[in-house]
């Protein structure tokens with residue numbers, strides 16, 4: 791079963807409060823999503839492997855550590871996942887970025903894939919799928935399916951907010967994928983929106999309706 795980590799650092803909780811508020815406008819919403827993504831990137835990369843190397847400082851020789859192991863790929867689910875990419879690149883600037891285009895049909899709530907462009911070497915990378923919202927879990931689960939079909943082996947999922955229903959779906963479909971959340975909310979409403987949530991993440995990021 792996937793592990794679920796709620797990254798409830800005080801700065802993340804504080805910023806999520808303003809992200810949730812309906813009084814927060816597009817400009818501030820975008821900035822806050824980027825900031826929270828950077829904070830979450832810091833937490834999600836805690837377990838990256840290190841190796842020891844020897845370097846010369848200006849005064850001596852020292853054994854010290856650098857990252858080793860697989861390189862990272864960031865995979866935003868379009869559209870709203872795009873709002874999290876720059877925040878992650880602030881900490882992992884050399885990461886490659888692949889895109890999965892999915893929208894959720896408003897009637898059936900089923901995800902529909904319309905775009906896919908991935909780095910050629912995803913099977914060699916540690917992939918972090920990013921989407922602000924994990925609601926029914928259909929979009930995240932399908933995106934992960936697409937990555938696995940193309941050879942991806944190491945995948946983490948990072949979302950700002952999740953409903954228990956979405957967590958359960960990803961755990962069932964992809965027990966190997968660990969899930970990192972800013973907050974785990976109460977439930978979905980009858981339209982598949984996360985409660986209390988933040989509304990429609992894509993619309994709030996891009997100022998559409």
Ligand code: PRP
Pocket residue numbers: 867868869870871892893894895899901921922923924925926927928929930956982990991992993
């Ligand atoms: C939102 C969100 C997720 C999806 C979550 O995208 O960004 O991708 O819904 O819902 P689910 O867990 O029930 O699948 P949306 O379909 O609104 O598309 P958009 O990002 O293009 O606005």
Ligand code: URA
Pocket residue numbers: 923925982983984985987988989990991992
């Ligand atoms: N997608 C969103 O943007 N918000 C929700 O609450 C659920 C799905």
